[in-house]
Amino acid sequence: MGCVCGRPAAIDDGRCGQTPPPAGKLSAAGVAVLRREEEARKQARARDEALERRRAAAMAMAACQVRSPVPRALEAEQVAAGWPPWLASVAAEAVRGWVPRRAESFEKLDKIGQGTYSNVYRARDLEKQKIVALKKVRFDNLEPESVKFMAREILILRRLDHPNIIKLEGLVTSRMSCSLYLVFEYMEHDLAGLASFPGLKLTEPQVKCYMQQLLRGLEHCHSRHILHRDIKGSNLLIDNRGILKIADFGLASFFDPEQRHPLTSRVVTLWYRPPELLLGATNYGVAVDLWSTGCILAELYAGKPIMPGRTEVEQLHKIFKLCGSPSEDYWRKSKLPHATIFKPQHPYARRVTDTFKDFPSPALALVDVLLSVDPADRRTASSALQSEFFTTKPYACNPSSLPRYPPSKEYDAKRREEEGRRQGTAGGKQHPERRTRESKAVPAPDANAELVSSLQKRQAQANTKSRSEMFNPCKEDSASGFPIEPPSSTHIIELSGDSKHVYPTRTFHSGPLVNPSKTGTSKHGEHHVRAVADPRDFPVAVSAKPDTRPDDSNGFTQAEAFAHGRRLSESINGHFSGSGKYDQVFHQKDDKSAGRVDGGGAIGYGSKGNKIHHSGPLTSCPSGNVDEMLKENDRQIQEVFRRTRVEKSRVRRAHGHGVEAGLRDLGAVPVFPSSRSSYRAAPQ
Numbered sequence: 132m133g134c135v136c137g138r139p140a141a142i143d144d145g146r147c148g149q150t151p152p153p154a155g156k157l158s159a160a161g162v163a164v165l166r167r168e169e170e171a172r173k174q175a176r177a178r179d180e181a182l183e184r185r186r187a188a189a190m191a192m193a194a195c196q197v198r199s200p201v202p203r204a205l206e207a208e209q210v211a212a213g214w215p216p217w218l219a220s221v222a223a224e225a226v227r228g229w230v231p232r233r234a235e236s237f238e239k240l241d242k243i244g245q246g247t248y249s250n251v252y253r254a255r256d257l258e259k260q261k262i263v264a265l266k267k268v269r270f271d272n273l274e275p276e277s278v279k280f281m282a283r284e285i286l287i288l289r290r291l292d293h294p295n296i297i298k299l300e301g302l303v304t305s306r307m308s309c310s311l312y313l314v315f316e317y318m319e320h321d322l323a324g325l326a327s328f329p330g331l332k333l334t335e336p337q338v339k340c341y342m343q344q345l346l347r348g349l350e351h352c353h354s355r356h357i358l359h360r361d362i363k364g365s366n367l368l369i370d371n372r373g374i375l376k377i378a379d380f381g382l383a384s385f386f387d388p389e390q391r392h393p394l395t396s397r398v399v400t401l402w403y404r405p406p407e408l409l410l411g412a413t414n415y416g417v418a419v420d421l422w423s424t425g426c427i428l429a430e431l432y433a434g435k436p437i438m439p440g441r442t443e444v445e446q447l448h449k450i451f452k453l454c455g456s457p458s459e460d461y462w463r464k465s466k467l468p469h470a471t472i473f474k475p476q477h478p479y480a481r482r483v484t485d486t487f488k489d490f491p492s493p494a495l496a497l498v499d500v501l502l503s504v505d506p507a508d509r510r511t512a513s514s515a516l517q518s519e520f521f522t523t524k525p526y527a528c529n530p531s532s533l534p535r536y537p538p539s540k541e542y543d544a545k546r547r548e549e550e551g552r553r554q555g556t557a558g559g560k561q562h563p564e565r566r567t568r569e570s571k572a573v574p575a576p577d578a579n580a581e582l583v584s585s586l587q588k589r590q591a592q593a594n595t596k597s598r599s600e601m602f603n604p605c606k607e608d609s610a611s612g613f614p615i616e617p618p619s620s621t622h623i624i625e626l627s628g629d630s631k632h633v634y635p636t637r638t639f640h641s642g643p644l645v646n647p648s649k650t651g652t653s654k655h656g657e658h659h660v661r662a663v664a665d666p667r668d669f670p671v672a673v674s675a676k677p678d679t680r681p682d683d684s685n686g687f688t689q690a691e692a693f694a695h696g697r698r699l700s701e702s703i704n705g706h707f708s709g710s711g712k713y714d715q716v717f718h719q720k721d722d723k724s725a726g727r728v729d730g731g732g733a734i735g736y737g738s739k740g741n742k743i744h745h746s747g748p749l750t751s752c753p754s755g756n757v758d759e760m761l762k763e764n765d766r767q768i769q770e771v772f773r774r775t776r777v778e779k780s781r782v783r784r785a786h787g788h789g790v791e792a793g794l795r796d797l798g799a800v801p802v803f804p805s806s807r808s809s810y811r812a813a814p815q
């Protein structure tokens with residue numbers, strides 16, 4: 132029906148009826164039409180409001196630390212302060228007391244980093260006249276999980292105030308905006324980048340200086356009841372004055388030491404992940420960060436990551452080989468969920484002091500404490516700060532006496548390599564040493580199973596018409612930029628030290644902190660990692676059941692975390708699975724509801740329908756010889772990668788850009804975890 136102003140009701144855009152002729156001049160029919168129009172508008176408004184409320188409530192339910200919807204008054208207050216309603220409805224607490232900064236008050240300079248769910252830019256703050264880092268959070272503002280992570284990160288960052296913790300200086304958005312930038316002080320380096328800088332060897336006072344700052348920052352986090360849960364070199368930013376700051380609180384969580392609330396075990400980047408998390412602990416504390424700190428300390432002395440596992444199983448086995456397997460007492464008292472799966476038949480002896488006998492003894496003593504298998508033995512950041520390592524000579528140097536380095540972030544190395552690739556040379560005009568190292572890139576599976584899975588889900592959605600696109604024109608905020616690439620080269624692993632196996636890896640990133648001279652290099656330039664995992668040591672797993680307790684105070688269940696993590700571990704295990712036993716441990720379909728164990732068999736990767744394909748168990752090998760089985764498995768994996776590459780380039784040719792999501796949906800592209808911190812350059 133048309134309106135009195137002559138516009139059809141169907142195109143009523145809100146202007147219709149705003150200036151109706153005075154009612155007195157209308158006929159009765161005209162007035163009736165006006166009333167009906169008014170009524171229809173009211174109903175439409177009510178419908179919109181109800182929709183908006185439902186959306187906000189759904190987001191609030193899933194939002195971090197938000198057990199009940201944000202009080203309407205607080206939400207309204209934040210909207211009045213200039214925050215967009217989608218943010219105020221979920222993260223009102225996180226932005227409380229702040230007003231958003233305007234985008235125009237910053238000048239974006241260049242991209243300096245990329246995380247799982249963010250792009251980081253160097254920018255000039257035009258109001259304060261200084262250089263800052265702008266972290267643009269990539270999320271779909273209708274996706275509760277992504278808003279939840281972002282809100283938690285902001286809330287945690289605001290609770291922290293310490294010279295060794297990155298400072299969140301503000302947020303950039305506006306009432307009408309659908310994007311969000313976190314404003315941080317700008318840091319020139321990260322520890323991973325510095326440690327991998329060609330020719331750079333940190334002295335003992337320098338190592339102590341960085342470690343002291345790291346532990347002071349951690350001490351502050353823990354005193355505020357915050358666990359970082361992703362301590363690693365690339366999350367330790369360093370400025371030109373030598374100040375180290377812990378960054379990336381995307382995985383951090385509050386914890387209550389008195390009343391332990393179950394937390395997800397799917398956190399911490401694999402190489403730095405403590406055994407209790409690999410064993411599925413949901414009741415843990417500060418010791419998880421101390422384990423990662425121990426790994427970093429040992430890495431700085433060893434010049435390479437000390438336990439570069441490729442799968443959770445391999446990681447755990449490396450830990451047992453180095454640190455010994457847990458005592459009977461620990462198995463009994465900890466009641467860890469995966470204990471029955473991973474408890475080795477024969478205990479492993481601890482070899483930390485043997486392995487690191489070249490370390491100065493106070494450093495070795497601290498490493499020994501921090502890498503205790505029983506979390507209770509790792510003590511605290513405060514006790515580490517009082518250890519002999521810091522109280523005996525040579526003392527930690529003053530940060531200001533540290534040398535000034537050229538830009539040395541992992542991201543810089545990665546960019547150089549990309550540039551080299553574009554020019555058709557392995558390393559462009561880089562330092563030859565660097566080039567060699569980068570060609571030996573080795574992936575380190577990322578910690579962030581939760582985020583990765585959330586992003587995978589969004590990528591799958593993005594393939595059709597994502598909800599964000601429907602409601603939200605800001606395409607940049609979708610997960611479209613998330614780097615997911617198939618591996619592009621090979622990598623040799625020595626299993627049990629005697630048989631070599633070629634595994635696919637990426638050369639996209641700069642390689643890990645591995646010293647080739649100690650681990651060997653093949654004539655093809657591939658890097659050998661002496662993986663100590665011996666599949667025969669692990670019993671066959673028969674079941675793995677998701678726990679359904681609430682997780683992380685954020686409304687997620689363990690079942691969900693389990694399912695998410697499963698997806699990640701399977702995409703990794705699909706590439707690097709070892710024996711039939713290993714495979715049986717991890718080969719499960721990603722079935723949230725049932726958490727079933729499935730022997731699997733097909734190789735491939737996909738996110739659609741929560742189904743993960745993987746290399747099957749190797750039980751079909753007629754000889755029953757593990758090495759034979761592994762070779763056959765490798766052959767199959769190589770074949771899949773070959774087919775994937777062919778298929779990918781075929782589809783790319785056919786459709787131009789933007790086909791990766793489609794391929795992923797078809798299960799043709801293997802899903803890799805975060806590109807940011809997982810691939811690093813090998814130092815000398």
Ligand SMILES: Nc1ncnc2c1ncn2[C@@H]1O[C@H](COP(=O)(O)OP(=O)(O)OP(=O)(O)O)[C@@H](O)[C@H]1O
Pocket residue numbers: 243244245246247248249250251264266297315316317318319321365366368378379380381540541542579582805807808
């Ligand atoms: N304040 C800063 N100054 C300079 N560079 C920074 C700063 N913050 C972050 N970066 C760079 O951006 C990268 C990504 O940042 P960050 O780790 O916070 O992102 P993320 O999306 O949370 O990553 P993750 O994949 O670990 O979840 C960092 O590794 C670092 O190199």
